[in-house]
Amino acid sequence: MKTMNVSLVGVGGQGILLTSDILAKTAALAGLDVKKSEIHGMAQRGGSVISQVRFGEKVFSPIIPDGTSDLLVSFERLETLRWRHLLAPDGKVLINDMNMTPVTVSSGQQPAVADLEARLKAEYPGALYIDAMALAATVGNTRAMNMVVAGALSTLTPFEAEVWEQAIRERVPGKLLDMNIQAFEAGRKAVL
Amino acid sequence: MSQKVLLSANEAVAWAACKAGCTVASAYPGTPSTEILENVAKFKETINCEWAVNEKVAMEVAIGASIAGARALTAMKHVGLNVAMDPLMTYTYVGANGGLVIVAADxxxxxxxxxxxxxxxxxxxARAALFEPSDSQETFDMVIAAFELSEKYQVPAFIHLTTRTSHTSTVVEVGDDFGPGKVERKPYVKDIRRYIPVPMFARPHRLKAQERTEALRAFACETAFNRIEAGDRRFGIITAGVTYQYVKEVFPEFSVLKLGFANPFPSELVKTFAAGVDRVLVIEELDPVMEEQVRALGIQVVEHTAELNMLEMNPARLMALRKELLGDVEVPAVRRADAGLPTRPPVLCAGCSHRGVFYTLAKLGATVTGDIGCYTLGAFPPLNAMDTTICMGACIGNAFGMEKAGMKGRLCAVLGDSTFFHSGMTGILNVLYNGGTITTIVLDNRITGMTGHQENPGSGKTLCGEPAPVTDIAEVAKAIGFKRVVKVDAYDLAALERVLKEELDADEPSVVIAGGPCRLAAKLMNAGTYEVAAEKCKACGACFKLGCPAIERGEAVADGKRFKSHIDPVQCSGCDLCRQTCKFDAIKKIR
Structure with a gap:
């Protein structure tokens, strides 16, 4: 297969790194070569976060060149716009329908994007939206939001649900496992 | 069947150290190297591992273990290596007894x-050996080889990582027999001619180091870590590290000399490679270290206009180079949608115990020399409470130097507890000894925060989670001889203002310890929630000056010139600082 490039973006603390970990593990379990590269900034949370996963027969560069992401998975609406340049011309976009106001806006230092909705529609006409927070609440824990996103993301990858679930089982600790699997399934169902 | 695991290069170092029979590991945290020791700790049954107080001490501990005949590991970020260079520069002459592997993460x-x-x-x-892994598998293999090579040639062996390799996970075959390697500790034999490099013994060491370099150069020409991948001979590309991966992506058809072992430089191999290709192109990240050595061999190197010797390498930069050299690619045109997007910079957490100190220092109009940690964020608006940041521990010498140069006013140095233990203690000793009057403020949150909450001598625990003696910073300052040592609650703004004003204005040197836990590490992010009573809020903006991410602009008043405040209940962690800034009693605790 051709190498597939997935960029996952959002805000620190949203569980992006765990989601990308599980995607990478799934690809490895499927017998593919995989590279997962992440950049975390200098503070513990609140900043912009990006993780990139590439998988295929043989993967060289861990960095996805701009304009070549087959998939852009965004955990936050504003961040979806920030990373526009990563997306390939025919790339697909998955957007978690959630707003997190940057401190620069809430403190009044910079203006908010007034037409965010319209800009998202214009930039990503075919984007898939998911309300992961609400779906996570239905399985009993909003902290499983990232697994809901993983469930939706799974439908856009060449891997069976069983392989994804095996990766989750290998990565998530015992007492949280069932809830995470339920969240994953809720995300999967929501977009299928 | 060989076990396959997905590991970052940092994790691969730990797994390999275990397999290689390493028994001692010491490091100080620093991004991107921190996870190396955190993962070594998973093998604590066989590796005696620790957080050292700084990189120099970590290097010294590893050297001590190597002298004793054990296989020893230390790891640090690039600026940490600066701190650790002093012991290394002598030990490289003395020569390793047990294998000494140093991971430097740029x-x-x-x-x-x-x-x-x-x-x-x-x-x-340092005339040391240099391995250049390009992914986690190579990191794993090279760490094992580095221990063996270090012992065989009595040379400190480096593994060179970068943020990209350290934080990229790739598939690693760790072997079907993965487990702790059993390596007999080499005997330690007392030998002052070797271990006491006074000048008469050091001179022979110098000659031996030179012989060793030439022996290693011969090794570099034979090792399988350096390989020629023959291809189109119009260009022969010499590359190393993760840059090799970008070369394979962008110049897949050309001949490549991949250097996995790059110092001492394999001169003869490079000459052979150069003779077999039309033109030699050197592609490396950061300084032209290989290129200068290739040129010194009298080999002509392809000239181009691409500036590749600074900032992070990536495939797009090489595509631009390919376009210039061959004209057969287009760099993908990308559309940015970020015009006018508000930025999302890192901020001190809601409820961070550093915030009150910076709020107060801004209010007092102090000149503040800062340091390395989360608290560097105190420099940014709206706190604006830091003037300088140079390196770990520098704030104290910097503030004292300003005082010596004749700067007047309220001068103080601010650093965290871990940074104080790292290299602040000598700084305050110097201030006291030489008659300074500056105030040193230690933001004591009992954890090494920015690198992700590592234990330190103030936290009461070791790397492996064992109980440890707790060092009290106030007692350290008193023992050094400071008469003015004050502990203050970092969440009490009135006390902070009173204490800081008094100490900053005093004609004697002082140390202030502002104590309060890191709320993330202490799991206090949901410790409480505050609310603004909109009818009482006068939109004075006092609470906005805290720069707390939980305090948002609310209703506009005075024709939009001022705003009432609003607290995001999800982000608020209940620290109480904003309530203390409000003169109108508009903010109250609701949970």
Missing amino acids: DPGMHSSQNEQDSRVLVKF
């Missing part, structure tokens, strides 16, 4: 650093 592009350094320059300077 940060090209400065994702999380104050500068960009190419550690390869220092490895060459």
